[in-house]
Amino acid sequence: MIRIALIAPYETLKKLADDTFADYPDKDVTLTTIYAIGVKVVPSLQLDCDAIIARGATAAAIRQIYRDIPVIDLQVTGYDIIRAVYRCRQDHGAGKVAIIGSGNMIYGVQSILDVLGEDICCYTISKEDDAEFCVLQARHSGVEAVIGGAMTVEIAKRLGLKTVLIQSGQEAVLQAIDEAVRTTRVALQERAHAERFKAIMDYAYEGIIAVDGEGCITVFNKSAQRATGVPRQIALGKHIQGVLPDIRLSRVLTSGEEEIGELQSINGVMVAENLIPIKIKNKVVGAVATFQNVDKLQELEGNIRKKIHQKGLTAKYTFQDFIGDSQEIRDTIEIARQFSQVESNILITGETGTGKELLAQSVHNASDRRKGPFVAVNCAALPESLLESELFGYVEGAFTGAAKGGKAGLFELAHQGTIFLDEVSEIPYRLQGRLLRVLQEREIMRLGHDRVIPVDVRVVSATNKNLKQLTRQGSFRQDLLYRLDVLGIFIPPLRKRREDILILFFRYLAINNDKFDKQAQRLTPEAKKLLLDYDWPGNVRELSNVCERIVVLSAGRTIDVSDIRRVLAVDESLPEHEEQQPRRLNQATNLREEERLSVRNALAATRGNKTKAANLLGISRTTLWRRIREL
Ligand SMILES: Nc1ncnc2c1ncn2[C@@H]1O[C@H](COP(=O)(O)OP(=O)(O)OP(=O)(O)O)[C@@H](O)[C@H]1O
Ligand SMILES: [Mg+2]
Structure with missing residues (x-):
């Protein structure tokens, strides 16, 4: 919704504006018309709107007070002047006439008068206080009738002169409303643009500082504030050299050369910075620094690598x-x-x-x-x-x-x-x-x-x-x-530190009992002895596999020597630890043949799934790979 206020300096204009707006096609626009005369009343108006339409000196006064709201001049058109002159001649005859008004009101009037062949003099009011002076001057030079805006007319009347009010026509009102709508839309777009720009700046990981051609800071985003410890409000508008001399933006302003990826210490923090000159038609009009904390950068990089x-x-x-x-x-x-x-x-x-x-x-x-x-x-x-x-x-x-x-x-x-x-x-x-x-x-x-x-x-x-x-x-x-x-x-291999065998065995026993919901807990002395005497060529991995198999096959609480022998025998039938047992390697060919068969069978049984095949053979995936390569 676009809210427009129109200040009418005379009653009929208020009515004209209301009537004109009744047919306005854009329903997203509202118009409030206010009757107010003279700039003195402007401060008391308390306008809450997106754009203001006013005429003559009132417009100028409003512009002074409402700096954030666009103020549109209700233009006095050539038609308005012609109508006023015509009426003046009709009502007041052929006496001496003056047109008195503010600059924006009577701009170009002289040429219209020339066309009309009228000998009328114009007085321009630059301040409101001038109005009375202008009228007095006109009277002094023999003027009998004054044509002007509402305020001028009021003064002239008071000083005993004949008067004609310049009235705005419908076309001027429509034009002003159109312009107010257009201006508001542009302003809203601009504000959205600025908000977006600010959000981008403030959520950027990088610190961003921009300076104008003189080196004064115009942009200082949140990351820059965090990285430098300098509050934005303090930095903005100051010269970069006074705030952060470490950032060599002044140098870039002079050289016009960008500096990319330089390492730099700012207030004791190491950053990687890019310094970029902003040029218009080859002239440096400003510069931007973007920078990132090197530690953060590395952490981020690590996280990304990890995530990927x-x-x-x-x-x-x-x-x-x-x-x-x-x-x-x-x-x-x-x-x-x-x-x-x-x-x-x-x-x-x-x-x-x-x-x-x-x-x-x-x-x-x-x-x-x-x-x-x-x-x-x-x-x-x-x-x-x-x-x-x-x-x-x-x-x-x-x-x-x-x-x-x-x-x-x-x-x-x-x-x-x-x-x-x-x-x-x-x-x-x-x-x-x-x-x-x-x-x-x-x-x-x-x-x-x-x-x-x-x-x-x-x-x-x-x-x-x-x-x-x-x-x-x-x-x-x-x-x-x-x-x-x-x-x-x-x-060292397990057989060189036999004290660890039982500790490891009981650890795996507990894990596997849990896993398979079994109660195998005790070893008979003979069983213990067998575990301790065995050479464990596959070391802890073998021990863990053996233990798993024992638990799976176990029926009660006690593990005896036959339980162990059963699974160890299976292990020994698989000649898998050749690299630790050169004795076996020498037995050469039929062993290799046997190995190849077992690998092939395992791969066939698992449809080529190497992890499963390795598990089946009770060897590591690595060993399986090596075997596949060697065979
Ligand atoms: N001292 C130990 N304590 C607990 N678990 C162990 C110990 N040593 C080995 N393991 C276990 O044994 C298995 C094999 O260990 P690992 O894969 O580290 O051996 P490796 O020396 O790399 O063997 P390979 O040379 O065959 O690759 C793993 O499940 C590991 O957790
Ligand atoms: Mg390994």
Whole structure:
């Protein structure tokens, strides 16, 4: 709804306006007409509207008081003047006549008079107080009749002159209403625009400060207020140099050159800032600074990276989860705890199933990087080309099948966190060179790209192979080994710390009883002895699997030696721990054949689902992968 007020300086105009408006087509507009004469009454009007229409000096006076509301002049048209002159001649004859009015009222009157061939002189009132003076002057020069606005006419009457009121015609009223509506609509649009602009500014993450050509601050958004600690009200209108000399906007005003991505300290806070000159026709008329707190930026970046790749980017285990009471395990954990407090790369060695991944996660969670991502990569699980693009990422079009928009590599994803290179011995030789460069330079280059991206990553790698031996054989780069193995942690196999066997066994017993709703709780002495004597080539993973099978098959509370032998025998029929048992490896071919069959059967039974196949075989997915590759 658009509300317009019209100030009528004489009664008939009020009536004319009301009549004219009765037929106004736009029903979204209301018009209030007020009869008021003279500018003195303006302050008492208390207008509440979107636009005001007024005539002559009244309009000028209203403009002074209502600065936020548009004031539209009710124009005195040429017709209005002609009508007034005509009436004057009719009513008052051929005597000397003057037209007296404010500038906006009698503008252009002289030319009309010339056309009419009338010898009438014009007096312009610049202030209301001038009106009486003008009338007196006219009378003095022999004028008998005065043509003018309501106020002038009143004065002239009082001074004994004949008078004719200039009356606005219907066309002028209509024109004024149209203009008031148009102006209001534009003003409303502008206000919405400004509100939107303000909302954008205030909800922008970035601090935004703009200055005019002189360097005075014209925009200072909420983020700028937060980042600088300077209240907006204090900053606005001040010279940037006086408020925030660190922001080099004055320099940009002089140079006209933008400065993008500069690091800068503002009031002791590190920010990344962009300084941009605003130019009109090559002349710098202002400048804008946008900036962001670097810490926030990094946190945000980390969050985004994490969100995008939510799967597997967190480490769930801590040292608390690492079970074992043997001196060996206590020492291992103690070393790992100390290592977690420093930044150097770690290499964890140990047989399969000893908890290398568990330990890697625990290290990450105990380190300062715990809030960052933990990215695990199984280097044995992917063929060379895939592993390369996974690790380092690629840009769009880098190779056939490269995803649109490219893809961030795991190193990028691990920024500010830990990357866990599992089965690191399996990295193909060529990639070892690339990996080495990443570790040396601390930056990566996506495939098909020529730009380096700095990454801050700690590398924890794991292997169950003897890497030293592999370097001697030439299949693993020695320089890479030095980079990876700055700090080494060895997890002893279970058979070297037999005290842990029963602790772990009872832990898994409780878990599995719960899981399968069983009551297997006690071991006969012989059963205990068998568990303790067994060599556990698959270490804790094997123990946990064995325990699960025992519980599933158990009938009562007690587990005896045959219960264990039954599941261990199954295990032994599967020759899965060759790398820890060279004796077996020497038995060569028929064993390999048997292995291949078992892998193939398992894959067939699970329709190629590797996780399920590995479970079926009681081996880790990794081992399964390796086997598939080796066979
Ligand atoms: N000391 C331990 N305490 C509790 N659980 C353990 C321990 N050691 C290993 N485990 C468990 O055994 C299983 C195997 O551990 P993990 O995957 O970390 O071994 P790994 O050394 O990485 O084996 P692989 O070389 O075959 O990959 C996991 O379920 C892990 O939680
Ligand atoms: Mg592992």
